[in-house]
Amino acid sequence: MITITIANNFKPREENIIEKTRETNDVYTIELASDSNSLPGQFYELSVLGIGEAPISVASSSTERLKFTVRNIGHVTSKIFEQDRIGVRGPYGNHWPFEKYDRILAIAGGIGVPPIRSLIHELKGKKELWVIYGARTPSDLVYKYEFDQWKNLSNLILTVDRGDENWNGKVGLVTKFISEIPNLKNMAAFLIGPPIMMENSVKELLKYEVSPENIYLSLERRMECGFGVCGHCNVGHFYVCEDGPIFKYSEVRDLPEVFL
Ligand SMILES: Cc1cc2nc3c(=O)[nH]c(=O)nc-3n(C[C@H](O)[C@H](O)[C@H](O)COP(=O)(O)OP(=O)(O)OC[C@H]3O[C@@H](n4cnc5c(N)ncnc54)[C@H](O)[C@@H]3O)c2cc1C
Numbered sequence: 001m002i003t004i005t006i007a008n009n010f011k012p013r014e015e016n017i018i019e020k021t022r023e024t025n026d027v028y029t030i031e032l033a034s035d036s037n038s039l040p041g042q043f044y045e046l047s048v049l050g051i052g053e054a055p056i057s058v059a060s061s062s063t064e065r066l067k068f069t070v071r072n073i074g075h076v077t078s079k080i081f082e083q084d085r086i087g088v089r090g091p092y093g094n095h096w097p098f099e100k101y102d103r104i105l106a107i108a109g110g111i112g113v114p115p116i117r118s119l120i121h122e123l124k125g126k127k128e129l130w131v132i133y134g135a136r137t138p139s140d141l142v143y144k145y146e147f148d149q150w151k152n153l154s155n156l157i158l159t160v161d162r163g164d165e166n167w168n169g170k171v172g173l174v175t176k177f178i179s180e181i182p183n184l185k186n187m188a189a190f191l192i193g194p195p196i197m198m199e200n201s202v203k204e205l206l207k208y209e210v211s212p213e214n215i216y217l218s219l220e221r222r223m224e225c226g227f228g229v230c231g232h233c234n235v236g237h238f239y240v241c242e243d244g245p246i247f248k249y250s251e252v253r254d255l256p257e258v259f260l
């Protein structure tokens with residue numbers, strides 16, 4: 001008799017949360033006991049028993065413990081912070097193709113920043129990395145306690161849409177600062193954040209002759225399975241979970257729903 005064993009990719013493993021950090025009013029970071037075992041840009045499905053699952057990007061580098069930064073917006077994301085143990089399955093999806101490039105510009109808006117944190121810690125200053133990270137207000141910036149370290153590992157530009165009485169940094173949308181990056185033409189650009197931010201960043205990068213082949217977007221869609229079975233996450237003929245979440249702009253630019 002031949003026995004065929006089929007791996008159950010849906011089955012989460014239970015993990016202890018060993019550290020919790022409140023980042024802002026509605027964003028928190030959790031660290032798990034296990035090693036990251038994943039690359040910047042990939043994601044996991046996190047679950048709370050009896051509630052459900054949510055896809056969340058890896059915020060850690062491959063040599064750290066597994067870390068996630070989550071905005072509390074609904075059923076699952078509002079419960080994770082209260083748990084001592086959560087369900088985890090993954091990693092899923094592809095990663096930023098950082099191996100291919102020596103000069104990288106990463107642009108992150110809002111809660112898009114966790115995979116860029118992962119990238120900064122993965123590269124450890126070994127490549128020329130520029131980071132533009134924008135949030136609505138100073139109190140919406142996450143990982144504030146790491147910014148000095150990020151400045152040692154990258155060329156960091158922090159900006160907010162609206163400052164306050166304690167903010168003496170840059171004010172303006174992330175697109176305003178793209179022109180400050182030297183020799184953009186021969187760089188790769190990794191973009192993650194609200195669709196409108198990515199759309200306007202692409203327009204600006206094209207003005208500076210960055211090749212559509214070297215611009216990468218991380219797309220977000222509602223997901224169920226996370227690995228190409230349920231068909232919930234399609235953009236054109238792609239599944240975001242399996243073909244992405246990271247796509248070359250040249251591959252998706254003709255799909256009308258890319259920036260939705
Ligand atoms: C590949 C990937 C990586 C992600 N990484 C992160 C991350 O690192 N940190 C993080 O905080 N979030 C991340 N998200 C978004 C996160 O998955 C959703 O916020 C989460 O699924 C919401 O689940 P919930 O059950 O708490 O909310 P629900 O109760 O399901 O929804 C609450 C509200 O949010 C809306 N909503 C839910 N999911 C989405 C979505 N994906 N896009 C737009 N609106 C949505 C619903 O329509 C509803 O209005 C990622 C999503 C994807 C696809």
Ligand code: FES
Pocket residue numbers: 222223224225226227228229230231232233234239240241242
């Ligand atoms: S989430 Fe099921 S196919 Fe992508």
